Amino acid sequence: METDDYIIKQISVFSENKPGRLAAIAKALQDEKINIFAFSIAEAKGFGVVRLLVDKPEPALKKLADIGFMVSFTDVIAVRMKDEPGGLFDIAKILGESEINIEYSYAYSGKEAAVLILRVDRIKEAIEKMTGRGADLLKAEMFL
Amino acid sequence: MFWDKEMETLGGRALEDLQVKRLRQTIRQAENVPFFKDLLKEKSVSAEDINKIQDVSRLPFTTKKDLQKGYPFGFMAVPKKEIVRIHTTSGTTGKPTVVGYTRNDLDNWSELIARNLTMVGLTDEDTFQNAVNYGLFTGGLGFHYGAEKVGMTVIPSGTGNTKRQIEMIDDFGVTAVHCTPSYAMHLAEVAEEMGTTLDTFKTGLFGAEPWSDNTRRTLEQKLGVTAFDSYGMSEMYGPGAAFECPERNGLHFWHDSFLIEIIDPETEEILGPGECGELVVTPLVKEAMPLIRYRTGDITCILDDECPCGRGPRIARITGRSDDMLVIRGINVFPSQIEHVLRTLPEVGDQFMVYVDRINHLDEMAIDIEIKKEFFSGELKDLERIQKKIIHALRDTLNLRTKVNLVEHESLPRFEGKAKRVVDRRGDVI
Amino acid sequence: MKWDPRIEEMPAEQLAELQYKRMKTLVYRLYSFSDFYHRRMKENRVHPDDIRSLDDVTKLPFMYKSDLRDNYPDKIFTASQDELVRYHVSSGTTGKPTVVGYTQNDLELWTTSLARGLTACGLGRGDVMQVSYGYGLFTGGLGLHYGAERIGATVVPTSVGNTERQIELMQDLRVTAIACTPSYMVHMGEVAEKMGVSIEKDTNLKTAVLGAEPWSEQMRTHIQNEMGIRAYNIFGTSEISGPMFCDCAEQNGIHIWGDMAYTEIIDPETGEQLQPGEKGELVMTILQKEALPMIRYRIGDITSLDTSLCACGRTHPRIDRLQGRVDDMLIIRGINVFPSQVEHALLGIPEVSGHFMIIVDKKGALDEMLVQVEMNPGAFSDKVQDIMEIRTKVSHILRNSLNISVGVELAAPGTLPRFEGKAKRVIDRRLN
Ligand SMILES: [Zn+2]
Ligand SMILES: [Zn+2]
Secondary structure, eight states, X not given: OOGXXXXXXXXXXXXXXXXXXXXXXHHHHHHTTOOEEEEEEEEOSSEEEEEEEESOHHHHHHHHHHTTXXXXXXXXXXXXXXXXXXXXXXXXXXXXXTTOOEEEEEEEEOSSSEEEEEEESSHHHHHHHHHHTTOEEOOGGGGO | OOSSHHHHTOOHXXXXXXXXXXXXXXXXXXXXXXXXXXXXXXXTOOGGGOOSGGGGGGSOOBOHHHHHHTTTTTTOOSOGGGEEEEEEEOOSSSSOEEEEEEHHHHHHHHHHHHHHHHHTTOOTTOEEEEOSOOTTSHHHHHHHHHHHHHTOEEEOOOSSOHHHHHHHHHHHTOOEEEEOXXXXXXXXXXXXXXXXXXXXXXXXXXESSOOOHHHHHHHHHHHOOEEEEEEEEGXXXXXEEEEEOTTOSSEEEOTTTEEEEEEOTTTOOBOOTTOOEEEEEEESSOSSSOOSSEEEEEEEOBOOSOOXXXXXXXXXXXXXXXXXXXXXXXXXXXXXXXHHHHHTOTTEEEEEEEEXXXXXXXXXXXXXXXXOGGGOOSOHHHHHHHHHHHHHHHHHHHOOOEEEEEOOTTOSOOOSSSOOOEEEOSOSOO | OXXXXXXXXXXXXXXXXXXXXXXXXXXXXXXXXXXXXXXXXXXXXXXXXXXXXXXXXXXXXXXXXXXXXXXXXXXXXXXXXXXXXXXXXXXXXXXXXXXXXXXXXXXXXHHHHHHHHHHHTTOOTTOEEEEOSOOSSSHHHHHHXXXXXXXXXXXXXXXXXXXXXXXXXXXXXXXXXXXXXXXXXXXXXXXXXXXXXXXXXXXXXXXXXXESSOOOHHHHHHHHHHHTOEEEEEEEEGGGTEEEEEBOTXXXXXEOOTTTXXXXXXXXXXXXXOOTTOOEEEEEEETTOSSSOEEEEXXXXXXXXXXXXXXXXXOSOEEOOOOOBTTTOEEETTEEEOHHHHHHHHHTOTTEEEEEXXXXXXXXXXXXXXXXXXXXXXXXXXXXXXXXXXXXXXXXXXXXXXXXXXXXXXEOTTOSOOOSSSOOOEEXXXXX
């Protein structure tokens, strides 16, 4: 198994907490016909980071940088959650037992199932542990 | 009331003789400092050239920038063991300006404060709340020593914990307070909220930042005090170099301890009475750190009429600055200091803007900063760490809490020519 | 060097005689002029004439902190408003604060006491002393400031906070001595290290005068070795004026100037006077205080008295470093535990640092005490086994020294709270 196959490039965008910034990001991506699968916003005092999973990460990053946003790629993993009680717990348990920290996570509902996006401190080990325990990780190519 | 009537009302020939004698002594004292020794030599002027008080114009000026170059002890004119106190004040870069005092300096300073307090009618029966910062700032310890000399009961309350301060005013029957005018406004508001009228209050001594006659009226009405303006700076010991008398029509500059001039800040030409310009001060009895024609940067004028109280020369209340120095919560801040701090942080990009506002009578400084792209990791916690680091570095150098906003790239104004990165939105003086 | 050799070397009998005379005057003065003391003495059926020797002092009633609170703010002051020149205020944990007034003479005595003490620590003209105690209403800052000024040192009144700037100034102004709390001293050492500054090699610091919170001999050794300085212990509370008495160069107990104070150690339960060497509660009479006199004031600190002649030649008695507060004393399953004992024990264990917290809780009917302590970075290992062993070691040592078993939690370096003023290391959850 190639762990790298499961490492997904999330786009992180620096944004001030003021009206219209999210719309500006969405508009830019729409202009380039880029699909947003998932996004979340993390806020601090006065500013935040918008996190995006998109279908064409490289062009998306370039576009956002071109119009002046400060952007970077962040490695995350995506796991399909069983649509039943305890689905989230199973994943957290695998990571917890391996003492891998979840720095943040967010979810989106795909066509077939809910998908959990995770940012962890030791990504390769997390991928090994999760695939080893039968978790349903999504490959990066699904987002291309 | 007078603390030292003879000195306070000294005039004519006797005063001039004393000033000339002390100016000569000051020049000799200054020659212990290599900087002054060289400068005086370069201008080929010495103590012997001073025969009348107008001869002061033959002497060179000293600036804040000069003092900065001497950090830390370059301007001390006495052996270190004779220095009994050190205070620091804002510099123009990352390092502060260090001010040293001999025991005589401390005595003279408290003597002047004692004159001020007595002049406004305070005695050993008064209870005095000193609500300014103690420590390295001169305001706290300066007034503390002076009030102690008068025999007043001193409450060294410092700043902060306003509710507690108000309880103390009532519980101890405080009659006089010393603080910045903006803190006095804040005191008044909190007292009002707490439903107390501060009945024992009668005298307010306000300084360290410019304030208006409007504010005076408001403070007098809200606090029930007669309000007096205080002037000074660490380079001339600290506060108390000049003070309002009960006439409250200008501040008496203690003529036996300071020689004052007003100059045109551009041409350096000496201006006459009534003409406004930059205040230049030569302290006359300082031992540890003598100064010659020190350019204060404060804009005022010498009043040309005589005060009915019988004391010496007065200056008008300070109306502004000849440079871009800001006074924020009583602390002097030079935009060059802010710039210096930010430039030393690798994360901070070339663009930043500094805004100074007044919120609920208290000054607030906020800085918008574009961080450099290579420092954006995509992680919120890294951004927060950078934000904290900037706040910390600013607090370290400015002694001020500032608000730091990280803003998006290319969102700040770009300047062609001279950048104006500091915007004071407080309007006029309070 | 002695500030006032005539007094400091006064033969013991002569000193006792002076104490007796001053005690007698004080009692007469207060019986005659203070309503509070007059009433208190009457209630205890004692008259100034009953005091015929220093031993008779035990006939006098005690004074308590509650007396100050009950008479807030100045009802027991014995000086009039125009004689008062200063107030200090210490925040009480409950209700109104404690207010202490000073006359000019009170300030003079306080400053003289410190001048003697600082001189005994080897300080004088030519020293540059950074005063990093809080200035203002707290007595530490202004107290040490006046003392250092009196001996002719250069005072740098930095007050607390802004530690990086303080370290820069320490270097730039070539500071030779500092006054602060022991925990702030340790904190400064840590911050300096982070800045790449070695207090020992990169500064001129030689002397630290540390107090305002209890600390241990191990901590002294630690500070002295780490920073290459001499660390002296200073003692005082605002009720007796402020920080007032300190070690001499022998570092063998705190000299209490007998001409200024009469010291007793008592059993806190029975109030009986204890013998030199016996551990108990410190009780002090400040012999010449004017604004707020103190007769047999229950200081509340645990220590013992040493009346033997000190090697420094000073005849004045010494007290041992404070072992804790009578009211800090925790009773865990019936056993008396002082936080200082815990500190003492921890400082002897190289794997852990001096940063710790004590959490007391009730599990059912039983008291449970948990000690959280930071590991030293050097002792850190990623093997759980190693860490378990350190924990076992710490808990063994604590059990041996406290005589009860306590829980131990190891914390990562830098994660437990730091204290700039008085350290509050005990959380007693049984009270809720
Ligand atoms: Zn006048
Ligand atoms: Zn000794």
